[in-house]
Amino acid sequence: MAPYDEWNRIDDDDDDELQDSSLFEGKRDVILFAIDCSESMLELYEDPNYEDVKTCHLLTALESAMQIAKRKVVVGPNDAVGIMLFNTTRKNDSGGQGSEIKQNNFVYQPIATINAESVKELIRLLDEAREDPDHLRHTFPPLVGHKVPMGDVFTSCNWIMRDGAPKTASKRVFLITDSDDPNAGPGKERLMTSARTTLIDLTQAGIMVEPFFISTEEKPFDQTKFYSSVLLPNNLNDDDGDPSVLPESISITRIDDLLAQMRFHEVPKRALFSVPFELSTEFVIGVKGYGLVTEQKKGSYRYFVDLGDRMEVVESRTAYVDNIEEGDVDKNTIVFGMALGETVGGEDADTSNDLSGTARTVPVNSRVFFTNDEIKSFRTMGLEPRIKLLGFKDKDDLKFEDNVKHSYFIYPDEMVYSGSKRTFSALIKSMVKKEKIGIALALLRRNSSPVFCALLPQEERAEEGGWNEPAGIHIIPLPYADDIRAAPIQEGFRASDKLKDATRKWIDKLTVKNGSYPPDSYPNPALAYHNAQLEASAFRTEFDPEEFEDLTLPKTALMHKRAGPLMKEWMTTLQQDETANTVDLPDRGKKRKAVNSATTDTEVRAMYEDGKLAKLTNDTLKEFCRSHGLAVSGKKADLVDRVTEYLDVN
Amino acid sequence: MAERAGYTVTMFLIDVSPTMGETREVIVPDGPNGEERTLEMTNLEWSLQYIKLKIQEMIYNGRKTDQCGVILFGTEDTDNVINERDGGYEHVSEFIPIGQPNAGTLAKLSALQPSTEIGDPVDALIVAIETQDTYLAKKKTWTRKMILLTDGRNPVEIEDWEATAKKMNVLDISLTIVGVDFDDEEMPFEEEDKPEIKRVNEEFFHNFISKLDKGSIGNCQYALQEVSRPDVKQTKSALLGHELRIGDTETYPDEAIRLQVKASKCTALSRPKSWKRFARANPRDPDIIMRTQQDDDYGPKAIFSELTRRTEYYVDKKKDEDDEDEDMDGEKDAAAKVAADSEEVPTEAERVEKEELIRGFKYGASFVPCPDGNFNRLPTKKGIDICGFFPTENFKRDQAMGDVQYIWADPNSPANQVALSSIVKAMTEKKAMAIARWVSKDGMDPKMGVLYPIEFDSVDCFLWVQMPFADDVRKYTFASLDNLISKKGEKITNHPYIPTEEQQRAMDNFVDAMDLMDAGEKDEDGNRLPWFDTRLSYNPAIHRTKQAQFHGAVVEDLNTHPLPPPHWELLKYFEPPRRVLKRAHSALEECKQSFNVKQVPKKVVRPRKDGHVRAADDEEMLLLDQLPKPAKSSSQVARSQTLTASQSQRKSISPKSQKQKAKKAASDDSDTATEEEPDDDLPLSQKGPAVAAKVKPRDDEDVLMTPSPSVSSQIPTAVGPSQEADPGRVPGRIIGLTKPLDDFIRNTKTGDIVSKAVLDLGWAITEIVKRPFARRRTKEMLECMKKLREVAKVEDEVEAWNEFLQDLKHTCLEDEPGNQDFWTQVKKQGREMSLISKSEVKKKHGVSEDEAVEFIES
Incomplete structure (x- = not known):
């Protein structure tokens, strides 16, 4: 990880990079979980994962909220969450965010920046609920007989957000309920209207509602009963303003998939750019760009200062200092030029105070430096932001190696x-x-x-887990000539068909039919390891490295089970292969005696087993080191030590 | 690649004879107003640019072993090693001794003036050879280069020149002669009225060069042009040792495969070289002033000093812990950022020394100390582990995350080469790729990626690219483009979002016409090649920046010597090839017509930016038994003030009287309220003066049902009507509820936002009609509708009107509370106010005439 100073440095020269992460962090995200707490949500059933444990929808919903809060620490440490329950008779304490909201809505956790205490509190609640299945029912007594008008729920959300969320944040309500017709009975029409109106208010206050509807076999969720006429497209100001079409983000889910569904919404969908897409000069459409693949890095450490009663994060700022006077320089007067080069001894002796290395002297009225705007125009070539189509090429013209950085995804902007x-x-x-x-x-x-980039079209495809691969175009930045490196090796020995066929056998065994690279199977282990320690430290618990599982490690046991004997066979074929045993390397002249590394390896290992490494020649030892990526420096004793050390573990 | 970078001494030999003082007109880029500009400069000044750019290249690369020296011929005096020793070689001077150049070198060259004496280029060559040879006496391996700049107008002593050429070949010197206005067949260029002496000299120079092993000669104009040609430094990447493993080498040593491999970069993102920051030094030290003023020959000078960066740390000690809200508020951050940008430290912040700081992480709002700046790292072992294989066709190209690496078998081990080759061949045959986990060093964080087999002409290898972890993929949801579902749950097949067959056909033709596969140059057999090749595409930012950096470093004044345009090579792929554009012309026209894409007028505007005139918006006035008031405008309060207002003044007085009336207030999260002023109630005549608006804190009660407007007088902000509203206001509306007609007229006048204005006025009318006491505005609303219909008809917003009217009817008659009265009034207007029919506008939009009649009468 880069040291903090470096990570934080403000460098205009790097501005040309789309700093995806900073954009994601730039705006805070606030999530208010609004969880239904009615009878049906509290109904106990057997936990599908653990024997003899009872669970209920509310428990799962709270668990998911807790998991999301934990995830937020990683994806948006400045983000805030809150939890509100509705259809409960529990009264709000006076004071605080919840004190004045509608009846039968209860603020369990007011909106606050993610912090260890709130998460711990939630974990405690979940633990108690697992011990005592009735705990939740006691803590949050359900409202019996009728339900809170949804209008009241939305209004409460609005107030809680208003009190707790910063103005500029993106604000979202995760609505979790299993009731598809909450306000049935007389007056439904009126209640629907009021729900719709309050929802409009919510939207106009910049708050989006992302519903997660729980559907079970016994009680399927029918959104046409109530919600489809209440819900709006998510953001009135954003795309998809057509009211005749259903909003895209309704998730109807089995309770077990609730967390997975929420994970899709864990970070708010934010466009990285919004630019015109010119199919031709006069044929232009609008698109928005998103980063669907972005490296998630460990958080960098921050500097804190001890103020006695608390630790406070310090902010860093960059100042520019003039080398002659050592004073700070006003940013507006800074101009840009070329590095001046080294001061060399060969300069005239009489200018003892020669400043040519650090300063340039120019006549007062002439200008030799560029302004910030000019510099920008050199980078942009005077273009305005846009994607300009140049033409089409065959799909296979996009080579594997034509890659320098991650892609972007564009979607039309009506x-x-x-x-x-x-x-x-x-x-x-x-x-x-x-x-x-x-x-x-x-x-x-x-x-x-x-x-220059390749535009790779993607048609819509439904995937398992309810997530659709959306229709859109991937923008793949192509390397420039400046980015392409020449291949340093032009020649090598190649395998015979016999050996290739032997290889093919074990590769066949190790191939996943219809498989692909599965990102979902590989959570970043280093990141998880870091976060586990961070969490343990924040919760003041012990971190046990033994318990940590790295899912990216190859499943070697399985591999050997499937292909072990075939791999062994291949090795035998290889050892008998004539080319592999070539002794003289054609391109290596006579200077160095080429050694058959396969033999060397066996020989060295044999001597190691017998404890007679020192009997080998230096050349042999060095050759072994070289072929195993070890250093070849030092005396014979060093080489022996190095080889021993290596063979001890291998 | 052939020669080693650096380890070179280049001698520059410059002709400063009087003829070099002749002037020429040089065309420079157009001035700020597009006027053509030329610049008069001496041949010396002009041709020196070439040498300065060459020297700048050395400064740019910054190699200690890339050195140069400058010899002048035609100087008044004589100052060279041979003359000192043996005499002769007059008017040749060593101007700059051999060394690594810097900005001072350039400054000296810039000061050069033509002399009154004539110098001999061959003399200069001999002096340069001697000087260079002496300097390199102990540096046998260094490369020797010479560049000679002359106009060839003066007599050359051509005796013995063969000996000189021979000597140069012995010393392996390469010579480039750059001639001012020399004839050049390649350019092509032929000087008119060339003096005889110059013709002879040029012949001689060509002859001379032909006798050299390494020699070239060219025209200065051409050289200047080529010096800005993008030039890619072929970089061969270092080979880094690695181990490629398949299986568990510890548990199953006899089965697991372990290959020695080397990794090297295949692509690597390069960036423009960074600029250095300078600022004009303002020396308080009188010595410096003295010195600067002394060595000025041409008037006062300014010193620009290179700046260095310093990081400072600040802490805001006043931040109160229980003031969570404030801490949370993004606006504050924004304010802080602004402050940081302007290098002003917010007053509450206090600077702290780095030594006092403790490293740690934030767990949300909690602090987790971590003095090392890093927790224990995941223990890992260096190597590339193959995890499995999958069919290449399933590879998601768009998930490749970074630059690409080659994986080669150890070049010294035939066994490894054969083994790796067998895997590559087997994978190629099977059309498979491998999933692999990469650890670059023991203890380094692992990366996941894929290995792709490549068979080159005579070697096999893998390519590796990093792929995302689960954490790196964002599964955003996007509305389907094809499957539109109506609110009733039915699939919609006919919708403006879905292309029609005709449109699809037009697009198919367009894609065919814009094909680049046969749009490039012709190959030897006359077949056209594809247009665009990554290997020939130069990063314009890198090369343009470099050109500008060089130019800035070598010229005296950018005002008189503006930066020349970018080299054409940089721009060659900026436009589609003309052939293709021509071919696609009719397909494109068809597309344009068929898809009928229209730019949507810019919406008004996030609050913070300047935008259109904001709607005058005041709903409170409706509540009061007064005449509608004029414009009090929504005031935009300085952000920080809004903050204070909303935070500190929640407890505001809500007088009962107001409360009652407030019932009618629409929900409005606005932070602004306005003072009422009596005024006449003619909406059209209202042009209220700027009023001091006051900030109203948010209500804590249900705004919908029982708003309690309360006025705080603490933050009076004088604002004009044109001021923008607070973000809390009905977002995105350009028509307010106070004087909708005014807003509408004003907005339609500007012309570009008609659609939005039509939409919003419809909204405003519906809003107002829905409210209690709407009766008193009936007349005004009917006015609005009349105007709206008029505009809708003319501006092709027929559908908007029809939709609005249907909604309005519904709102009035069927919704709660509705407004039957108002609809009755509308009906009274008759057909003139009904839906717009096709026959009215003679377009395909609109309803039928019968429908229009029926609608208003029913």
Whole structure:
């Protein structure tokens, strides 16, 4: 991990990078869990995962809320969460965020930045609830006989958000309920209207509602009964403003998938850029760009100062200091130029105070430095942000090696150019049908530099787990000539067909049919290891490294079970292979005696077993070291030590 | 690649004879107003640019072993090693001794002036050879280069020149002669009225060069042009040793596979070289001033000093812990950021020394100390472990995350080469890729990625690219483009979002026409190649920045010597090839017509930016038994004030009288309220003066049902009507509820936001009509509707009107509370106020005439 100073440095030169992570962190996210607490949510049933344990929907919902809160520490440490329960008779304490909300709505945890105490409190509650199945029912007595009007729930959410959430944050309510017709009975129409109106208020206050509806076999969730006429497209100001179409983000889910569903919504969907997409100069549509693949890094450490009663984070700022006077320089007067080069001894002796290494002297009225704006224009080549289509190429023209950084994903934006969606949709279909990719010149942000990219169309595809692979276009930045390195090796010995066939056997055994690279199976172990320690430290519990499981390690036991004997066979074939035993390397002249490394390996191992490594020649030892990536420096004793150390573990 | 970078001494030989003082007109980039500009400079000044750019290249690369020296010929005096020793070689001077160049070198060259004497280039060559040879006496392996700059207008002593050429070959010197206005077939260039002496000299120079093993000669103009050609330094990446493993080498040593491999970079993102920051020094030290003023020959000078960066740490001690709200508030952060940007330290912050700081992490709001700055790392073992294989066709190309690496078998081990080759071949045959886990060093964090087999002409290898961990993938949801479901749960197949068959056909044709596969250059057989090749695409940011950096370093004044345009190589892929554009012309026209994409007028505007005139918006006035008031405008309060207001003034007085009336207030989270002023009630005549608006804190009660407006007089902010509203206000509306007609007229006048204005006025009317006491505004609303319909008809917003009217009817008659009265009034207007029919606008929009009649009468 880069040291803090470096990580934090403000460098305009790096601005051209889309700093995805900083964009994600730039705006805080506030989630209010609004969880239904009615009879049906509290109904106990056998826990599917643990024997003799009873659970209920509310418990699962709270558990999910806790998991999301924990995740937030990683994905957005400045984000805030709160928990509100509705359909409970528990009264709010006076004072605080919940004190004045509607009846039968209860604020369990007011909105606050994620912190260890709240999470611990929630964990305690969950533990107690598992011990005593009636604990939740006692803690949050359900409202019996009728239900709170949904309008009241939305109003309460609105107030809680208003009191607890910063203005500029993105604000979301995760609505969790299993009741598809909460306000049935007389007056339903009126209650629906009021629910809709209050929901509009909520939306206008910039709060989005993301519903998670729990559906069971006995009690399937029918959203047409109530919700489809109440819910709105998520953000009135954003895309998808067509009211005749259902909002996209309703999740109806089995309770077991609740957490998984929430994980999709764990970070608010934010566009990284919004630019015109020029299919031609006069044929332009609007698109928004997203980062669907972005490296999630460990948080960097911060500097704190001890103020006696508490620790406070310090902010760092960068100042520019003038080398002659050592004073701070006003940022507005800074100009830009080329490094001046080393001061060399060969300079005239009489200018003892020569400043040529640190300063440049120019006539007062002339200008030799560039302004910040000029520098930017050199980077952008004077282009405005846009994606400009240059044409189409065959799909296989995009090579594996044409990659330098992660891709972006674009999706049409009807709010900037009407007709964007149909055009975009037709474009995807044409490209897929004709197996083409697009080539485009893109300037994604005002401050970045133009880059050529491949436009890779993606058709919509349903995936397991209820998540759809969306229709859209991936933007893959192509390397420039400046980014391409030459292959340093041009020649090598190659395998015979016999050996290849032997290889093929074990590869076949180790191939996942219809498989692909499965990101979901590989949580970042280093990140998880770091976060586990962070969490343990915050909760003041012990971290046990033994318990940590690295899921990215190859499943070697299984591999050997499936292909072990075939791999062994292959090794035998290899050892008998003539080419593999070539002794003389054609391109190596006569200087160094080429050694057959396969023999060396066996020989060295044999001597090691007998404890007679020292009998080997230095050349042999060195060759062994070289072929195993060990250093070849030092005396014979060093080499012996090094080889011994290596063979001890291998 | 052939030669080693650095370890070079380049001698620059510059002709400063009087003829070099002749001037020429140089075309420079157009001025700020597009006027053509030329610059008059001496040939010396002009051609020196080439040398300065060459020297700048050395400064840019910053190699200690890349050195140069400058010899002048044609100087007034004589100052060179041979003359000192043996005499002769007059008017040749060693101007800059050999060394690593810096900005001072350039400054000296800039000061050069033509002399009154004539110098001999061959003399200069001999002096340069001697000087260079002496300097390199003990550095046998260094490369020797010479660049000679001349106009070839003066007599050359051509005796013995063969001996000189021979000597240069012996010393392995490469010579480039750059001639001012030399004839050049390649350019092509031929000087008119070339003096005889120059013709002879040029012939001689060509002859001379032909006798050299390493020599070239060219025209200065051409050289200047080529010096800005993007030039990619071929970098061969270092080979780093690695181990490729398949299986568990510890538990199953006789089965597990272990190969010695080398990794090297295949792609690596390069960036423009960074700029250095400078600021004009303002020396308080009189010595410095003295010195600067002394060595000025041309007037006063300014010193610009290079700046260095310093990180400072600040803590805000006043921050109160229980003031969680404030801590949370993003606005404050924004304010802090602004402060940071302007380098001003917010007053409450206090600077702390780095030594006092403790490292730690934030667990949300909690502090977790971690003095090392890192927890224990995950124990890992260096190597590349293959986890399994999968079919290449399932590879998701868009998930590749970074640069690409080659994986080679150990070049010294035939066994490893054959083994790796067998895997590559087997995978290629099977069309499979491998999933692999990469640890670059013991204890380093693992990466996941894929290995892709590659068979080159005579070697096999893998390519590796990093793939995302579960944590790195964001599964955002996007609305389906094809499957639109109506509120009733039915699939919609006919919708403006879904392309029609005709549109799809138009797009298919467009994609075919814009094909680049045959749009490039022709190959030897006359077949056209694809257009665009990554290997020929130069990063314009890198090369343009470099060009600017060089230019800035070598010219005297950017005002008179503006930066020349970018080299054409940088721009060659910026536009689609002309052939393709021509071919696609008709397909494109068809697309444009068929898809009919229209730019949506810019919406108004997030509160913080300047935008359109904001709607005058005041709903409170409706509550009071007074005449509607003029514009009090929504005031935008300085952000920090809003903050204070909303936070500190929650407890506000809510007088009962107001409370009753407040019932009608619509929900409004607005933080602003306005003072009422009596005024006449003609909406059109209202142009209220700027009023001092006051900030109203938010109500704690249910705004919907029982709003209790309360006025705080603590933050009076004078604002004009054009001021923007607070973010809490009905977002995105450009028509307010106070004077909708005014807002509408004003917004439609500007022309570009008509659709939005139509939409919003419809909204405003519906809102107002829904409210209690709407009766008193009936007349005004009917006015609004009349205007709205008029505009909708003219501006092709027929559908918007029709939709609005249907909604309005519904709202009035069927919704609670409704407003039957109002609809009755609308009906009275008759057909003139009904839906707009097709026949009215003669377009395909609109309803049928019968429908329109029926609608208003029913």
